Amino acid sequence: SQQGEEDPQALSIQEGENATMNCSYKTSINNLQWYRQNSGRGLVHLILIRSNEREKHSGRLRVTLDTSKKSSSLLITASRAADTASYFCATDFYNQGGKLIFGQGTELSVKP
Amino acid sequence: EPEVTQTPSHQVTQMGQEVILRCVPISNHLYFYWYRQILGQKVEFLVSFYNNEISEKSEIFDDQFSVERPDGSNFTLKIRSTKLEDSAMYFCASSGNYRATDTQYFGPGTRLTVL
Numbered sequence: 295s296q297q298g299e300e301d302p303q304a305l306s307i308q309e310g311e312n313a314t315m316n317c318s319y320k321t322s323i324n325n326l327q328w329y330r331q332n333s334g335r336g337l338v339h340l341i342l343i344r345s346n347e348r349e350k351h352s353g354r355l356r357v358t359l360d361t362s363k364k365s366s367s368l369l370i371t372a373s374r375a376a377d378t379a380s381y382f383c384a385t386d387f388y389n390q391g392g393k394l395i396f397g398q399g400t401e402l403s404v405k406p
Numbered sequence: 407e408p409e410v411t412q413t414p415s416h417q418v419t420q421m422g423q424e425v426i427l428r429c430v431p432i433s434n435h436l437y438f439y440w441y442r443q444i445l446g447q448k449v450e451f452l453v454s455f456y457n458n459e460i461s462e463k464s465e466i467f468d469d470q471f472s473v474e475r476p477d478g479s480n481f482t483l484k485i486r487s488t489k490l491e492d493s494a495m496y497f498c499a500s501s502g503n504y505r506a507t508d509t510q511y512f513g514p515g516t517r518l519t520v521l
Contacts, residue, residue, distance in 0.1 A: 327509065336514035337449065337497060382449065384510075391462025392437055392501065394510060396449040 300383060300397040308405050313370040315400040317383030318363075324386040326359060326366050327394065331380045340368070340381075375406045408432040410513035412498050418519045419488055427483045427516045429498030438481045439499040439510060440473065442466070449497065455481065488520045 300317045307313055317326070328340040341357045343350050343366065349358050356369040370377055380401050384394035411430045419425050431438050440452040454461040455473055472484045481500075485492055495517050499510040 329512070334495075337499075337512040339509055339511060342509045384449070391454040392439070392510075393451040393454055393462050393464070394439075394441075394449075395451065396441075398448050 300381075300400050302400055303398065304401045304403070306403040306405065307373055309373060309375055311373055311404075313373050313377070313402055313404070315368045315381050315383075315402070316365060317367070317385075317397055318365045319383075319385045319395075320364060321387055323361075324388055326357075327384045327386070328355075328357060328366075328368050329382045329384060329396075331382065331399070333379075337382070370402075373402075373404045375404050378402060378404045410498055410500055410511050412496075412513035412516050414516060415514065416517045416519070418521065421490055421520055422487050425485050425488055425518065427485075427496050427498075427518070429481045429483075429513055430479050431481055431498065431500030432511060433479070435500035435502050435511075437461075437501045437508075438473075438475070439501075440483045441497045441499065441512075442494040443497065443515075444491075444494045452483070452496075485518075488518075490520050493518055493520045 323345050325342055325344045327342045329337040330340055331337050341350055341352050343357050343359045354371045359366045380399040382396050382399040384396045386394055413428045438455045441449050443449045451464050453463045453467045453473055470486045474482050495515045497515045498513045501508040501510045
């Protein structure tokens with residue numbers, strides 16, 4: 295299957311700590327996108343990283359992409375209670391009409 | 407900031423009834439998508455749409471489903487005869503240009519409950 299797999303499935307940390315979530319996939323991609331979802335709500339786009347990029351930053355977020363290992367990681371630094379949410383990676387594969395394949399997600403809990 | 411909007415936020419229907427879920431994509435976007443998320447499961451692709459045609463569809467998107475862009479702003483998903491297993495959150499998304507591997511922006515979703 296093409297789908298991305300994420301780990302860990304759940305992560306619980308204290309406010310101020312860093313959170314790292316990983317995503318792996320199986321076939322060549324155009325890009326990989328990270329989304330956040332608060333419980334029962336919509337998907338908020340965080341970062342898009344293209345297949346020819348290795349690292350991107352946005353505020354407290356850092357995303358890396360290793361196409362040789364077919365994996366990506368999302369690092370949230372200095373976490374806050376408001377970062378509590380589910381985080382999903384979504385991969386855009388070649389010649390797939392732009393469809394995104396989502397992973398199962400990592401449920402992050404940041405305790406104040 | 408432009409955003410994707412969806413109506414209604416929650417739709418309750420009886421099994422066998424037709425439902426139409428509505429979306430207003432970001433105004434200058436060209437590519438439109440529907441996804442769904444069954445409670446507790448991951449987000450699944452249903453269909454992509456460009457230039458008044460379906461670009462790609464998943465196995466889920468069978469003959470009971472159809473999409474339409476009836477005017478310059480709306481994008482709809484119709485389920486002809488709903489089943490219990492159609493209960494899910496349905497998300498609309500749009501992007502400027504998927505060939506340029508552009509970001510897909512998602513709406514807040516419509517929660518469909520089939521009784």
